[in-house]
Amino acid sequence: xxxxxxxxxxxxxxxxxxxxxxxxxxxxxxxxxxxxxxxxxxxxxxxxxxxxxxxxxxxxxxxxxxxxxxxxxxxxxxxxxxxxxxxxxxxxxxxxxxxxxxxxxxxxxxxxxxxxxxxxxxxxxxxxxxxxxxxxxxxx
Numbered sequence: 001x002x003x004x005x006x007x008x009x010x011x012x013x014x015x016x017x018x019x020x021x022x023x024x025x026x027x028x029x030x031x032x033x034x035x036x037x038x039x040x041x042x043x044x045x046x047x048x049x050x051x052x053x054x055x056x057x058x059x060x061x062x063x064x065x066x067x068x069x070x071x072x073x074x075x076x077x078x079x080x081x082x083x084x085x086x087x088x089x090x091x092x093x094x095x096x097x098x099x100x101x102x103x104x105x106x107x108x109x110x111x112x113x114x115x116x117x118x119x120x121x122x123x124x125x126x127x128x129x130x131x132x133x134x135x136x137x138x139x140x
Contacts, residue, residue: 044124047117051125054118061107067122070106074129081139092138095123 032040054060056068071077082095089101099122100111112119 045128047121048124048128050118051121051123051128054122055125058107060103060112060118061109063108065107067102067107070102074126077126078130078139079123079126080130080133080135081137084138084140095126099123 054067055071055074056066058064058066060067077095077098079095082098083092085091086093086098086101088105089097096112096114096119099119103109104111112122
């Protein structure tokens with residue numbers, strides 16, 4: 001009898017907890033506070049700064065060439081135009097493919113994996129440098 005009462009009490013507690021969870025409001029992806037936006041912007045800027053450091057460093061290649069030697073401050077990279085047909089590869093590619101082409105060819109380095117945090121950082125840096133420029137996929 002005592003065991004049955006304990007089990008019943010436990011079930012009641014679990015039901016009450018479950019009801020409380022159901023009643024709690026879940027947040028949606030489009031709902032966030034000003035503090036959320038500030039935190040996310042700061043996190044983006046940390047990643048973009050890492051991208052800038054990689055951009056000016058010769059560490060991605062083997063021949064002491066950096067991205068910035070051909071593209072100071074991300075000049076003439078036009079991330080807003082990707083995906084687009086790229087003559088060097090003979091097909092429509094994403095920005096990541098072009099970044100890897102540059103790492104492998106002019107810089108004589110090894111390509112980054114597409115989900116490599118360094119790849120994301122480089123893309124963040126280029127997007128930051130071109131902020132405010134309208135998207136124009138496919139444009140040359």
